[in-house]
Amino acid sequence: MAGVTKGEKIDARTIVGKTIVGKSGKKIGIVQDLIYEVRTGELVYLSVKNPTSYANTFQFEKDENGFEEIPYSAVISIGDFVVVAEEDII
Numbered sequence: 001m002a003g004v005t006k007g008e009k010i011d012a013r014t015i016v017g018k019t020i021v022g023k024s025g026k027k028i029g030i031v032q033d034l035i036y037e038v039r040t041g042e043l044v045y046l047s048v049k050n051p052t053s054y055a056n057t058f059q060f061e062k063d064e065n066g067f068e069e070i071p072y073s074a075v076i077s078i079g080d081f082v083v084v085a086e087e088d089i090i
Contacts, residue, residue: 016032018078018080018082021084022054028055029055031048032048044071045063046075046084047067058086
């Protein structure tokens with residue numbers, strides 16, 4: 001799969017289970033789920049499972065199940081990995 005950037009469409013099922021990495025290349029965790037605004041359909045967060053020790057350096061919000069949440073606005077691209085801008089998840 002070629003990389004996907006903002007504005008392009010992708011099936012949500014292809015994102016769940018992908019590894020999340022920062023721009024620096026450091027692993028953050030795995031995409032557990034996608035959280036969206038019901039009224040508008042806008043993606044709001046990526047729910048993270050298996051956070052790494054690097055992920056623990058951030059102060060993530062948590063969902064009702066205790067999974068860390070990364071704002072979807074921090075996503076830079078989606079390909080083999082979900083790449084996020086670390087400065088946008090703080």
